[in-house]
Amino acid sequence: MCQLLGMNCAQPTDVTFSFTGFAARGGGTDHHADGFGVAFFEDKACRLFIDNASAASSPIAELIKRYPIKSKNVISHIRKATQGSVLLENCHPFMRELWGRHWIFAHNGDLKDFSPTFAGAYQPVGSTDSEASFCLIMQRLREHYAHQPPLEELFAALAEITAEITQFGVFNYLLSNGQALFAHCSTNLYTLVRQWPFSTAHLIDADLTIDFTTVTTPDDRVAVIATAPLTDNENWTRLAPGELLMFEHGQRVLHAMVTIPAAVQAANAANRACT
């Protein structure tokens, strides 16, 4: 399995603190060493860094820890290969264009016997179930709408498509188009919101404490979403299986429950027990 990290912010914010703890799990404090990636949106476009080296050792990961790239929507992923070899083409996040915007997707899970047909605008480049599920999401959204609908409508369509894919197994994911960040929990996903009055945070995976009061303004608000809590002195909320959330301006703005078939839920339960 893999781990996910997402950040949605009211103001452009850098991810260096959270990424430092997260990257340590990519071969340092944990075994997710089969590649990593991180995408930073700037309005409609995005910077995407991927590497099939481990996040704990990659010079690209080192740059991201040191270079404070500011963004309102960030998605990162560290990989422990389940389906697909340790190749660059199988590194998350994946990027595609839809309706004149870039879209970014990362997945933690395992979809069994998932072989959708791709006859439209999207085709996977690598061999992961994850990229296939992303291409299906893009294809379905394009079938639903010729132009981007309002975010509420988009969210409802996404809930439908998620229900379709979640039948195939564990499907925790993060998705963004630079305007909002969508998070679906199949087994393991935690969130917290950092906002005024800010306090300090201490990483679990590195001996690093930050005092957010010294680096923020009252206008800052940051929602963090992760496979497992990154800090040991903040209140992380665990999402329930089937929860689909939309984050905008650093907070949860939409919520839906996606029905996961009972047999799939039972099969997923073992994965929920261990991250």
Add this chain to the structure above:
Amino acid sequence: MCQLLGMNCAQPTDVTFSFTGFAARGGGTDHHADGFGVAFFEDKACRLFIDNASAASSPIAELIKRYPIKSKNVISHIRKATQGSVLLENCHPFMRELWGRHWIFAHNGDLKDFSPTFAGAYQPVGSTDSEASFCLIMQRLREHYAHQPPLEELFAALAEITAEITQFGVFNYLLSNGQALFAHCSTNLYTLVRQWPFSTAHLIDADLTIDFTTVTTPDDRVAVIATAPLTDNENWTRLAPGELLMFEHGQRVLHAMVTIPAAVQAANAANRACT
């Protein structure tokens, strides 16, 4: 205007030497300081680094000079904005997926009154004539073929599409799908092939000499394509207006002449005089 750098190799090769000279032109020895980008293919996938900071000052450019990423197809670009603001979404190279492979494109030129209609699978994210021309190339290739044809057939289709777009003005470009590198010269493009027996090379834009005999094997062969020569002691060949080349395994393998209308050639001539 902008500058282009491409590399097509028989064996995975790093671009650190050529990129060091090229990046100096991005705000150091020359004025192309409105962003930069570089894409490194690994088989079907690719690492894409873009920044709206200048190549001479960006920490991402610094990483690329120091971290020897090996690739058989590299495309890089330094930007001097003509159309479109200095935004990340307007930084070259651009990436899209076609037939289950990533495609990378960078442009040096200026297309006048170029407003194609995008009703298919591709739509520009930014506001440059360059990204619009790339989307049109992808759209036309997809209209021609449902699956990737042999490279010879692809090259012929590309010559047709290039003739269509080159009517609108200066259209020097580099394009790759990770298998081959395509280069079209409208005004300014130079090439050379480094192969056994290798010698030394000295950069024009930095006081740096490399002795290729110490870092190569007889199997290495590298074709370099650039808007202006990067070294002062190697024999660069200037391409003629309308030349379209395909490079594979570090050498020119296909050649075609694209007809540029006389009026466009006359208008382009001033650009050819000054790089």
